[in-house]
Amino acid sequence: MQITSFHPPRRTLMGPGPSDVSDRVLEAMSRPTLGHLDPAFIGMMDEVKSLLQYTFQTQNELTFAVSAPGSAGMECCFANLIEPGDRVIVCQNGVFGGRMRENVERCGGTAVMVEDAWGSAVDPDKLEDALKAHPDAVLVAFVHAETSTGAQSDAKTLVQLAHQYDCLTIVDTVTSLAGTPLYVDEWGIDAIYSGSQKCLSAPPGLSPVSFNQRAADKISARTTKVQSWFLDLNLVMGYWGGEGKRAYHHTAPVNSLYGLHEALVMVQEEGLENAWARHRDNHLELRHGLEAMGIEFVVDPQHRLPQLNAIAIPEGVDDAAIRSRLLHEFDLEIGAGLGALAGKVWRIGLMGHASNLKNVEFCVSSLRAVL
Amino acid sequence: MQITSFHPPRRTLMGPGPSDVSDRVLEAMSRPTLGHLDPAFIGMMDEVKSLLQYTFQTQNELTFAVSAPGSAGMECCFANLIEPGDRVIVCQNGVFGGRMRENVERCGGTAVMVEDAWGSAVDPDKLEDALKAHPDAVLVAFVHAETSTGAQSDAKTLVQLAHQYDCLTIVDTVTSLAGTPLYVDEWGIDAIYSGSQKCLSAPPGLSPVSFNQRAADKISARTTKVQSWFLDLNLVMGYWGGEGKRAYHHTAPVNSLYGLHEALVMVQEEGLENAWARHRDNHLELRHGLEAMGIEFVVDPQHRLPQLNAIAIPEGVDDAAIRSRLLHEFDLEIGAGLGALAGKVWRIGLMGHASNLKNVEFCVSSLRAVL
Numbered sequence: 001m002q003i004t005s006f007h008p009p010r011r012t013l014m015g016p017g018p019s020d021v022s023d024r025v026l027e028a029m030s031r032p033t034l035g036h037l038d039p040a041f042i043g044m045m046d047e048v049k050s051l052l053q054y055t056f057q058t059q060n061e062l063t064f065a066v067s068a069p070g071s072a073g074m075e076c077c078f079a080n081l082i083e084p085g086d087r088v089i090v091c092q093n094g095v096f097g098g099r100m101r102e103n104v105e106r107c108g109g110t111a112v113m114v115e116d117a118w119g120s121a122v123d124p125d126k127l128e129d130a131l132k133a134h135p136d137a138v139l140v141a142f143v144h145a146e147t148s149t150g151a152q153s154d155a156k157t158l159v160q161l162a163h164q165y166d167c168l169t170i171v172d173t174v175t176s177l178a179g180t181p182l183y184v185d186e187w188g189i190d191a192i193y194s195g196s197q198k199c200l201s202a203p204p205g206l207s208p209v210s211f212n213q214r215a216a217d218k219i220s221a222r223t224t225k226v227q228s229w230f231l232d233l234n235l236v237m238g239y240w241g242g243e244g245k246r247a248y249h250h251t252a253p254v255n256s257l258y259g260l261h262e263a264l265v266m267v268q269e270e271g272l273e274n275a276w277a278r279h280r281d282n283h284l285e286l287r288h289g290l291e292a293m294g295i296e297f298v299v300d301p302q303h304r305l306p307q308l309n310a311i312a313i314p315e316g317v318d319d320a321a322i323r324s325r326l327l328h329e330f331d332l333e334i335g336a337g338l339g340a341l342a343g344k345v346w347r348i349g350l351m352g353h354a355s356n357l358k359n360v361e362f363c364v365s366s367l368r369a370v371l
Numbered sequence: 372m373q374i375t376s377f378h379p380p381r382r383t384l385m386g387p388g389p390s391d392v393s394d395r396v397l398e399a400m401s402r403p404t405l406g407h408l409d410p411a412f413i414g415m416m417d418e419v420k421s422l423l424q425y426t427f428q429t430q431n432e433l434t435f436a437v438s439a440p441g442s443a444g445m446e447c448c449f450a451n452l453i454e455p456g457d458r459v460i461v462c463q464n465g466v467f468g469g470r471m472r473e474n475v476e477r478c479g480g481t482a483v484m485v486e487d488a489w490g491s492a493v494d495p496d497k498l499e500d501a502l503k504a505h506p507d508a509v510l511v512a513f514v515h516a517e518t519s520t521g522a523q524s525d526a527k528t529l530v531q532l533a534h535q536y537d538c539l540t541i542v543d544t545v546t547s548l549a550g551t552p553l554y555v556d557e558w559g560i561d562a563i564y565s566g567s568q569k570c571l572s573a574p575p576g577l578s579p580v581s582f583n584q585r586a587a588d589k590i591s592a593r594t595t596k597v598q599s600w601f602l603d604l605n606l607v608m609g610y611w612g613g614e615g616k617r618a619y620h621h622t623a624p625v626n627s628l629y630g631l632h633e634a635l636v637m638v639q640e641e642g643l644e645n646a647w648a649r650h651r652d653n654h655l656e657l658r659h660g661l662e663a664m665g666i667e668f669v670v671d672p673q674h675r676l677p678q679l680n681a682i683a684i685p686e687g688v689d690d691a692a693i694r695s696r697l698l699h700e701f702d703l704e705i706g707a708g709l710g711a712l713a714g715k716v717w718r719i720g721l722m723g724h725a726s727n728l729k730n731v732e733f734c735v736s737s738l739r740a741v742l
Contacts, residue, residue: 003422003639005395006415006632010403018625021404024376029626030401032381033392033574035704040380047374067576068439071601071621079599102600197622203404205438205576205624227598228450229473230443248709250442251568253576254389255400256627261377268374333406338619 011327012354014363015335016147016308017175018197018204019351021259025202028262029255036252044261045252051264052208055177055200055272056192058184062211062237065260067253068230070174070195073207075103076231077170077191080211080219081139084108088139089130089167091122093153094146095339096172104141107227112137118146118340119310121303122153124161131165140167145176147198148338150310150347151299152180156187163188168215174198177208178267179279179307179351190215196256199279199307201352202263205256263352279306282355286348289364293371298345307355309348310341314371319343322370330366382698383725385734386706387518387679388546389568389575390722392630396573399633400626407623415632416623422635423579426548426571426643427563429555433582433608436631438624439601441545441566444578446474447602448541448562451582451590452510455479459510460501460538462493464524465517466710467543475512478598483508489517489711490681492674493524495532502536511538516547518569519709521681521718522670523551527558534559539586545569548579549638550650550678550722561586567627570650570678572723573634576627634723650677653726657719660735664742669716678726680719681712685742690714693741701737 013020034041045064052063066073078100082088086109090100093116104111114130116123122142131137140162144155155171162169168190176182179199184192191211197204211219211233219226219233226232235249267275283306287297290311298310313319319336323346326332335347348363384391405412416435423434437444449471453459457480461471464487475482485501487494493513502508511533515526526542533540539561547553550570555563562582568575582590582604590597590604597603606620638646654677658668661682669681684690690707694717697703706718719734 003418003636005399005636006402006418006629008402008405008415008629009411011405011409013404013406015406017622018404018406021626026401026403026626028376030397031377031379032397033384033389033568034379034382035384035386035389036575038382038698038704044377044379047377051374068443068601069621069624072439072443075599075601099600106596106598106600195622197404203624203626204407204622205627225477227477228446229470229477230439230446250440251388251566251575253440253574253624253627255392255397255574255630256576256624258377258379259626265374265376327409333409 009331011331011333012359012362013333014349014354014359015333016347016349017195017351019201019349020354021201021203022266022353024266025259025262029203029259031258033254036254037248041254048257048261048264051268055264055267056184056210057182057186058210060210060212062216064209065257066207066209067250068207069205070193070207072231073193073209074099074172075228076209077193078103078107079226079228079231080233081168081170081191081215082107082109083222083224086139087112087134087137088141089114089127089134089137091127091142093120093122093149093151094118094143095148096143096146100141119149119151119298121151122158124154124157127158128161131161131167137167139170141170143172145173145180145305147175147308149299149341150305150308151303152305155189159188168218175305175308178272178275180305181276184210196260199352200263200267201354202260203256205253206260279350279355282350282357282360283309285357285360286350286363289360293368307349307351309350310345311348313344313346317371325370326366332363332366380702382702382704383730383733384704385720385725385730386704387718387720388566388722390572390720391725392572392574393637393724395637396630396633400574400630402629404625407625408619412625419628419632419635422639426635426638427555427581428553428557429581431581431583433587435580436628437578437580438621439578440576441564441578443602444564444580445470445543446599447580448564449474449478450597450599450602451604452539452541452562452586453478453480454593454595457510458483458505458508459512460485460498460505460508462498462513464491464493464520464522465489465514466519467514467517471512490520490522490669492522493529495525495528498529499532502532508538510541512541514543516544516551516676518546518679520670520712521676521679522674523676526560530559539589546676546679549643549646551676552647555581567631570723571634571638572725573631574627576624577631650721650726653721653728653731654680656728656731657721657734660731664739678720678722680721681716682719684715684717688742696741697737703734703737
């Protein structure tokens with residue numbers, strides 16, 4: 001065995017994430033590692049917190065990045081907010097609602113599923129029916145932007161409904177954060193998680209989360225310990241929270257956080273509203289290009305995510321062969337379908353740094369060349 | 372708010388980790404991000420697996436890096452191997468044995484504690500007494516190299532004992548991997564975890580783990596689901612294991628894995644035995660320098676870790692003030708005491724890339740200057 005250094009090809013990443021990472025962020029990752037208790041590093045973490053509060057549009061004190069990918073951010077929300085026996089309403093309209101159910105059950109909760117077709121938004125009426133039918137439910141969980149289908153749900157309305165029936169809310173914004181309007185405080189979202197590798201265009205491996213006071217109070221009032229030591233917010237907060245003193249909990253992923261910091265600085269420089277508008281504009285350009293080729297979108301126009309475009313694979317086309325040609329002839333990655341949509345759709349991401357006109361044109365012309 | 376790019380100072384990291392990361396590894400982190408299902412990335416993951424097998428000295432198929440820090444690697448071992456009601460013997464001689472107990476209990480197991488003084492090795496006789504007293508125990512867990520005290524235990528003997536009493540073993544090698552002799556297969560260790568940021572000198576955020584067939588069989592034969600979806604090895608293995616096809620589980624931390632790959636290539640280039648010898652030699656140099664200043668070690672010579680030197684803070688010296696001066700005047704980080712040893716000891720790391728003669732001399736002369 002003699003393995004040598006790895007030099008990756010440079011792809012254009014237009015799948016469901018990771019998205020293309022800018023050279024600025026890549027370079028930030030390569031800065032000298034600091035100790036995780038170094039005052040200089042702690043100052044940077046305070047900035048990450050402020051920048052995440054801006055990006056989430058929240059004043060929540062409990063706002064930080066879980067030291068692991070989005071799946072762990074999801075688990076952080078569920079493991080902290082659920083106690084054994086809790087009834088949780090989970091809205092499912094794609095793969096990630098199913099993963100939420102897994103989380104509820106593994107935390108000892110009971111999941112009540114509210115099902116919508118894959119590619120549709122979550123139906124508020126069905127949620128209300130479930131809330132009426134299960135007055136003992138304590139939590140409602142749903143996905144704002146379903147990465148598996150490209151559909152966006154009306155988070156504001158769903159959260160309002162949950163609150164009317166005295167439920168807290170957990171909202172998955174892995175794909176929506178910084179790509180499409182999201183107002184955590186204005187909408188009243190109680191617990192939220194996202195990922196670093198979608199519209200933030202930081203390398204994968206971190207999960208921004210935020211919890212409001214109601215959620216924090218529920219966590220402090222638990223009568224059982226959180227089943228995960230690593231994700232126990234009562235412990236993690238000793239490290240991220242408060243002023244000044246940071247207690248040791250686990251060793252933070254220092255260089256990855258440099259990357260997230262730089263990516264968030266770039267969001268702030270552009271301005272959130274401008275970032276949302278850019279995602280929308282590039283989506284419309286992509287739509288024109290694809291529709292001119294006769295390619296159809298899976299999701300209704302009013303629920304389409306601008307940053308994740310699920311399109312029907314044309315009749316008679318070999319899914320895997322086309323994606324392989326795009327990858328090997330054009331260094332272009334687009335996404336396959338997932339779960340119920342495997343083999344039926346492609347997912348074209350226009351996320352974060354990758355959402356630009358050059359990519360739109362490159363994708364359309366490459367697809368035209370191979371089809 | 373206007374937050375700008377973060378430019379860390381360049382420290383010399385001689386605490387308990389993270390250790391200094393070489394420019395080669397830092398540069399590797401900044402290479403272009405690939406999709407986590409890209410064939411080029413999957414090829415690199417196969418190499419990471421081979422390199423980890425070499426570093427752990429194992430042929431275990433189930434060898435990979437958990438996408439989160441060492442604490443999550445610990446939790447991965449416990450959550451997968453413990454089912455509710457299992458009795459687990461935990462040997463504690465420092466902070467991390469206590470964290471193991473937390474893990475056992477949060478997984479629904481019962482922990483039997485075998486206590487040794489902080490700074491001592493785990494006493495095999497005490498373990499045997501506990502094994503005799505608790506014939507229903509199914510698992511023994513201990514720390515090979517206690518990062519909180521600098522003491523090394525006799526892993527080979529402890530594992531042998533556990534096996535005589537039909538227990539599987541979980542061994543913490545966060546600080547020992549690549550710094551001091553470790554033979555997973557020869558010693559028969561069943562489940563093992565480590566960290567990227569100690570003697571591997573990769574950035575923090577990944578946890579190498581390995582499981583032998585007995586451990587894998589116990590996991591497959593579980594009658595209850597692993598409580599963590601993110602860490603469930605039955606699911607993770609679809610991504611890391613087997614040949615060719617990788618099922619999507621979670622998005623791997625792509626750039627961090629570039630860094631780990633490069634760090635492991637460097638271990639392979641040097642050769643494990645040479646790396647162990649280098650750690651020992653530099654430890655002896657440090658010892659000479661410190662003893663010449665009248666500074667005493669906390670751990671008996673035969674149980675001292677070469678990569679983590681716990682020394683008694685001299686009488687009348689202000690712990691925090693001295694560490695602060697080292698940091699601000701010399702850009703030198705050494706570690707504080709943890710838990711029962713807080714305020715009583717300093718921990719000087721000579722780990723991985725940071726274990727070199729220049730650092731030894733710099734540390735001794737800087738300490739002499741401020742004391």
